[in-house]
Amino acid sequence: MHLSHLRLRDFRNYARLDVDFTPGFHLLLGDNAQGKTNILEAIYLMATLRSFRGVGSAQMIRHGAKGYFVGGNVLGRGDHEIKMFWSASERKLSLNNQPVKKLADYFGALRTVVFCTEDLQLVKGAARSRRRFLDLLLAQTNPVYLSLLQRYMRAVRARNALLKQRSGDEAALDSFSAEMVKLGNEIISARRELIPKFSPLARLAYRRISNDAEELRIEYAPSVKNDFAVELAQSRGRERTYRSTLVGPHRDDLQLLLNEKSASQFGSEGQKRSLAIALKMAQAEFLAGIHGSPPILLIDDVMGELDLKRRSGFLPLLEAARKTSGQVFMTATEENWPRELGKDLQKWNVQSGTLARA
Numbered sequence: 001m002h003l004s005h006l007r008l009r010d011f012r013n014y015a016r017l018d019v020d021f022t023p024g025f026h027l028l029l030g031d032n033a034q035g036k037t038n039i040l041e042a043i044y045l046m047a048t049l050r051s052f053r054g055v056g057s058a059q060m061i062r063h064g065a066k067g068y069f070v071g072g073n074v075l076g077r078g079d080h081e082i083k084m085f086w087s088a089s090e091r092k093l094s095l096n097n098q099p100v101k102k103l104a105d106y107f108g109a110l111r112t113v114v115f116c117t118e119d120l121q122l123v124k125g126a127a128r129s130r131r132r133f134l135d136l137l138l139a140q141t142n143p144v145y146l147s148l149l150q151r152y153m154r155a156v157r158a159r160n161a162l163l164k165q166r167s168g169d170e171a172a173l174d175s176f177s178a179e180m181v182k183l184g185n186e187i188i189s190a191r192r193e194l195i196p197k198f199s200p201l202a203r204l205a206y207r208r209i210s211n212d213a214e215e216l217r218i219e220y221a222p223s224v225k226n227d228f229a230v231e232l233a234q235s236r237g238r239e240r241t242y243r244s245t246l247v248g249p250h251r252d253d254l255q256l257l258l259n260e261k262s263a264s265q266f267g268s269e270g271q272k273r274s275l276a277i278a279l280k281m282a283q284a285e286f287l288a289g290i291h292g293s294p295p296i297l298l299i300d301d302v303m304g305e306l307d308l309k310r311r312s313g314f315l316p317l318l319e320a321a322r323k324t325s326g327q328v329f330m331t332a333t334e335e336n337w338p339r340e341l342g343k344d345l346q347k348w349n350v351q352s353g354t355l356a357r358a
């Protein structure tokens with residue numbers, strides 16, 4: 001799979017951009033604040049409908065403009081044309097010139113994995129970051145997962161709204177509880193099945209970039225221990241105090257253990273960084289295994305932060321992308337780009353919202 005064309009209008013510091021990309025390794029070079037990361041953000045946005053910087057769409061509209069347009073052509077098993085437009089009053093998303101009605105139909109068109117500084121939140125941050133990671137991985141591999149998750153979250157929000165009202169409507173609460181349990185159990189089993197498949201890949205990736213230093217183990221830490229319906233009913237007393245739904249997969253977490261010790265509590269900065277990267281490498285390998293071709297890799301800055309040894313842990317992934325006509329986009333400044341990775345690469349100069357072949 002590769003992105004053959006990218007078109008931006010009023011996106012971040014790009015007024016207009018039209019650029020063709022071949023498969024292979026693309027290095028985006030430029031000084032700070034020129035728009036390197038913005039390119040990766042746009043590609044990731046098409047793939048996931050979110051920014052990896054964790055910001056809303058309004059922030060991505062070029063200052064002074066009304067809305068942004070991001071579009072692209074993806075060549076893989078089939079050809080896909082993606083168009084998205086976002087403004088405060090209008091949102092449009094189309095695939096092959098048809099408006100997208102079900103997200104499940106859309107999500108397979110473009111698959112990416114991003115490596116960025118925000119990844120550290122996977123290890124250091126709250127459980128929400130790790131749930132997002134799991135959910136994205138499941139959305140990228142299981143066509144029904146996203147709609148399941150959306151319906152579940154709708155039921156949680158409706159139930160929370162009821163819990164916030166003083167005069168609780170018990171019958172309505174019960175019906176949302178039943179809905180949550182039905183959908184939630186499916187989410188829990190999807191997550192439970194994923195971990196044992198994903199975990200060995202993450203363990204190998206961690207070994208590769210940490211030189212066998214410690215053993216990584218990932219464990220699912222579900223909010224529901226046994227029976228969702230029973231535990232939800234048992235939490236009713238506490239719910240009255242907190243006025244929110246306290247049990248369910250919206251409170252799940254993943255435990256990341258290095259030599260059986262919590263990485264977030266006991267890991268060093270370097271270990272945490274290696275672990276975050278290992279999780280992303282495993283995501284890429286997992287997707288490649290399931291879909292038969294690797295996702296597009298978007299590598300933002302992280303190379304500059306890694307020492308030579310850990311950087312070389314990336315080589316197998318880059319090599320696999322090369323062999324299968326995949327695609328890699330990597331940003332760097334002229335001083336810190338990892339020259340040892342740079343066999344047959346295509347260099348681009350990024351300058352104040354323009355892109356030109358170097």
Ligand SMILES: Nc1ncnc2c1ncn2[C@@H]1O[C@H](COP(=O)(O)OP(=O)(O)OP(=O)(O)O)[C@@H](O)[C@H]1O
Pocket residue numbers: 011012013014030031032033034035036037038039059060061062063331333350
């Ligand atoms: N909504 C926006 N409208 C216009 N310009 C924006 C907007 N958001 C960000 N920018 C501009 O985009 C530039 C930053 O782009 P980006 O983050 O891609 O830089 P970069 O080349 O990756 O830099 P670094 O090497 O520091 O990471 C800045 O000049 C910033 O002012």
Ligand SMILES: [Mg+2]
Pocket residue numbers: 036037038300301331
């Ligand atoms: Mg950047």
